[in-house]
Amino acid sequence: MKISADRTHLQTLLGVPDQQLRIPPYQRPYAWQAEQVDELWSDLTQTLGSGHFMGSIVLNCEVPESPEVIDGQQRLTTLLLLLALIRDEYVHLDAQRVGYVQQFLETLHPDDEERRFKFRVGEANWQVFKDFVLRAPASPGRKGWAEGEKLSSAERHRNAALLRNAERLQGHLHQRLARRAGPTERLAELRKLEEAIVKKLEFVVIRVQQVSDAFAIFETLNDRGLALSAGDLLKNHLLMHADKAGPSVEELAECWDRLLASLEGADITRFLRHYLLIRHQRVTKEGIFVLFKKEVSSQGGSTLMADLLEMGQLYGQFVEPRNVSHAGVRAVLEDLHTLKATLCYSSLLSARRHLSDEDFISFARLAEVLTFRYSTICSKDSKELEVFYHRSAKLLAESQGKDLKAARKVLLDAMPSSEEFTTAFLQQSMGQKYVVDYFLRRIESHLDDEKKTREPGSIHIEHIMPQHLSTEWRGALGSRQAEHGDYVNRWGNLTLLGGKKNVVASDGLFEKKRTIYKDSQIRLTQELATLDGWNLEAIESRQQRLALLADTVWRPS
DSSP: OOEEEEEEOHHHHTOSTTOOEEOOTTSOOOOOOHHHHHHHHHHHHHTTTTOEEEEEEEEEOSSTTSOEEEEOHHHHHHHHHHHHHHHHHHHHHOTHHHHHHHTTTBOSOTTOTTTSBSEEOOHHHHHHHIIIIISOTTSTTOOOGGGGGGSOHHHHHHTHHHHHHHHHHHHHHHHHHHTSSSHHHHHHHHHHHHHIIIIIEEEEEEEESSHHHHHHHHHHHHHTTOSOOHHHHHHHHHHHTOOTTSOOHHHHHHHHHHHHHHTTTOOHHHHHHHHHTTTOSOOOTTTHHHHHHHHHHHHOHHHHHHHHHHHHHHHHHHHOGGGOOSHHHHHHHHHHHHTTOOTTHHHHHHHHHHSOHHHHHHHHHHHHHHIIIIIIITOOOHHHHHHHHHHHHHHHHHHTTTTHHHHHHHHHHTOOOHHHHHHHHTTOBOOSHHHHHHHHHHHHHHHOTTOOOOOSSOEEEEESSOSSOOHHHHHHHGGGGGGHHHHTTBGGGEEEEEHHHHHHHTTOOHHHHHHHHHHOSOHHHHGGGGOSOOOHHHHHHHHHHHHHHHHHHTOOO
């Protein structure tokens, strides 16, 4: 591996004759946010005259006249944008300085549009960056920032970050210049900023001679905690191993972007972890990249990408169940989503790919039952449960769904017994509200098998014995009022109630609440109206009843 590393400035980096730095086609478009732009501006203005270290830039120099920027795109794009804005200010204060700045933006190929400029961004941003930033003022084709409104909606969308950050940097620049007394002082300030960008900001430029070495450096930088996302790292490794006989790097890059879109906002590394758990029993977050490289090596980039695209579409259904057209599948995925049951996703991926809708619903319900009994109630080791999900996922994958019975048995073998489940359930208290809400709604669905229309308005979790004791409630509890904190959040003391009824019931005594409960359309709440009173013994009794109900509702079928 032939590598060179040098400390340098933009003046040197952009001063090589006939050289054009290029962003490779697989890199994501320009995407810096306001926070990063403001941080760069702050670094620049607070260190005027003294310099500032800007980190590393990794270049693949296989083609010496067109080095590819493997790492550093966002910083370089923003700095050249700011330099161009300073150049435009020179038009009004010192026209001779325009040409001095332009030499860092434009190369010696005035008749070759593709080779004319010093820095070529990716295709998504190239036309706008070229016309609004790189072209000299008053040159043919140059556009002013006000003309951004004339861009098509697609162009504005692709270049939203560039247009937004140009306006932001221009605002910073004008605000700073406004504090200077006159043209002479403003010109001096512009020259300080220009000199700081070109001569004072310092980089370590790492040059390699082939793309594989560039990605090796990219991986090393990622391991050292620099600002390289895990998704970029995985994408770049995949593209580095693009099959010569298969899709081009550009086509694979487009496929990767489609994969990200299909995940409905889920983190790519989380998806890949669940994807890898189908084949590998243990997959740590730190080990994702190592295993991913093995998959690229064994399957090939094109085959793996096709597989990831298919699985990504399925994974997106878990993240956004409302997009699923099949009502039964949508219902079970919504319940799993509410329960935040992500541990079973490896099994669900295999099942969704290889099973019919009806078989998938049955398998997913089994995973839901196991998640609730094993994790939510019994609080058993999630690492061990993940091993069971891996085994079932692997069985389904290798048999293409034919070993469904064996895959189900793996999950059934992990299922806590009724005795273990009810014993653990009797200790349950409020905890996460989404868990209680999920539990009470499922119990209600079991009691109200006709699924009648619920009372209008939002449904809330109601504390039967209130969270804050009134004088009357203290009297009702008598000598046991000191135990209020031990019982108030027990599941036996919780039910569901409509929004307005919840407010009316509030901290009232049980005799008042009982009338409200009687009018509720929620069966679980209606039952409370048949009781004569409410105390700590009643909470214990209801907790026991709910435990038996839960063991019935969350029982594998």
